[in-house]
Amino acid sequence: MLFMVGIESPADEMQAFGIVIPVFEKLGYGCFSAADSQEEILFKAKEAILLMAEEVINDGHLVDSLNEGYRDYQALHPTFDQWLALEVPLEALKAKQKRLNITLSESQIVRIDSFVAFHREFKDRSDFLAKAADKLMNSADSVRSCSKVGD
Helix, strand or coil: EEEEEEEHHHCCCCCCCECCCCHHHHHHHEEEEEECCHHHHHHHHHHHHHHHHHHHHHCCCHHHHHHHCCCCCCCCCCCCCCCEEEECHHHHCCCCCCCCCCCCCCHHHHHHHHHHHHHCCCCCCHHHHHHHHHHHHHHHCCCCEEECCEE
């Protein structure tokens, strides 16, 4: 899928390049990131798109609604002085759940199951493990790339 990416050039060497992916705004999300160098821009933009697309799917939206192709967002985001079109395949995100065989100690499984039974925000053991993995991976990023407007 093609995404338009806005780049805001830093005012000096102490600032990062700002990144915006405005198509997510139509679903009520803001999608921003930053890159310390020009070389990082494409990676950070793709990472932000993938994170937000996953959030959109988890919230029950269809990512196909984001398929606008090339569009000029300059008037809506005038501080972003450069624009590029970035192709990001989202097919893997649309895939169904995949079964995974992992090994845990019995005591760990009991602790996880007890935790899940007490904390109703988790549907089941798999949901807990997936959310725990996401939390750990997201905490490794110094800046959260995307957010839902209002969060």
